[in-house]
Amino acid sequence: MSDSSSTTDETGPLLGPAEVRELAAALGVRPTKQRGQNFVIDANTVRRIVRTAGVRPDDVVVEIGPGLGSLTLGLLECADRVTAVEIDEVLAAALPATIAARMPDRADRFALVHRDAMQVTELPGAAPTALVANLPYNVAVPVLLHMLATFPTIDRTLVMVQAEVADRLAARPGNKVYGVPSVKANWYAEVKRAGSIGRNVFWPAPNVDSGLVSLVRRAAPPQTTASRAEVFAVVDAAFAQRRKTLRAALSGWAGSAVAAEAALLAAGVSPQARGESLTVEEFARIAEHKGPGGAPGIRQAGETV
Structure with a gap:
């Protein structure tokens, strides 16, 4: 690790190890496990993340959990605008001043939303085109799925998450870690x-490695007459008992094992298959063939999707 003087020269307006610790000390901030806080202290890693995300000069980027601003500054170097969503009151209050001090010519292109990301349903200014974030390990998947569902204008996403979570998100059918996050993403x-990140670029260093995951928005979700909620209900049921065959695992969802088998056969899926072997398109087909009287979520006659 470089000493503090060389770090400042190398980082430019970005934050190095000394700057991160100085900011934290001035604010009386100690990273908490409760909020999954691990601050990036390596400017080269920040620039790598921004480069891998493919951030463009016309992008409106939303960042979740900016912390002390390490990644925020890197995004502001390249994007048109950056909106950061921060739940921590102290960090949220301090971030605008950090941006103004270290990147004054770009400060007017930064906006802060002090809120729990899971509660965010709108953002100030232009609609976001990209999501780039070092997501807290404990809420990474629900936050990611919430943002993708809530902001359909987000075309490209790059998130840094726990390596195990990264593997799950990017897993393909048949992989042993393929599951609910894989299908829903x-x-x-x-x-x-999209890459791996070691532990020594964080303060404090986590106990696990991290991974980068790239998500490029589909032109359209799978073509289906079932709603997203109906498809996701099938996914949740299939993996709630992943060791069971789909005939058994989906019996509660369909109302009975017989009804589950009928839906599976109508969808062209073997009742003896397991959820880990199915694509999202196959889950959608199953959702389309649910009979009346099953688990909650089925459309009533005349209801539109």
Whole structure:
């Protein structure tokens, strides 16, 4: 690790290890496990993330959990505008001043939303075109899915998450870690692993490695007459008992094992298959063939999607 003087020269307006610790000390901030806070202290890693995300000069980027602003500054170097969503009151209050001090010519292109990302349903200014974030490990998947569902204008996403979560998000059918996050993420986007991040670029260093996941929005979700909620209900049921065959796992969802088998056969899926072998398109076909009287979520006669 470089000493503080060389770090400042190398980082420019970005934050290095010394700057991160100085900011945290001035604010009386200690990263908390409760909020999954691990601050990036390596400017080269920040620039790598921004480069891998393919941030463009016309992008309106939303960032979740900016913390002390390490990634925020890197995004502001390249994007047209950046909106950061921060739940921590102290960090949210301090971030605009950090941006103004270190990147004054871009400060007017920054906006802050002090709120829980899971509660965000609108953002100030132009609609976001990209999501780039170092997501807290404990809420990474629900936050990612919420943002993709709430903001359909987000075309490209790059998130840094726990390596295990990255593997799950990018897994393909048949992979042993393929599951609910894999299928639901694939509903929205083409998903792939985009790199690995070591532990020493964070403060404090986490106990696990991190991974980058790239998500490029599909032109359209799978063509289906079922709603997203109906498809996701099938996915949740299939993986709630992943060791069971779909005939058994979907019996509660369909109302009975016989009804589940009928829906599976109508969808062209073997009742003896397991959820880990199915694509999102196959889950959508199953959702289309649910009979009346099953689990909640089925459309009533005349209801539109």
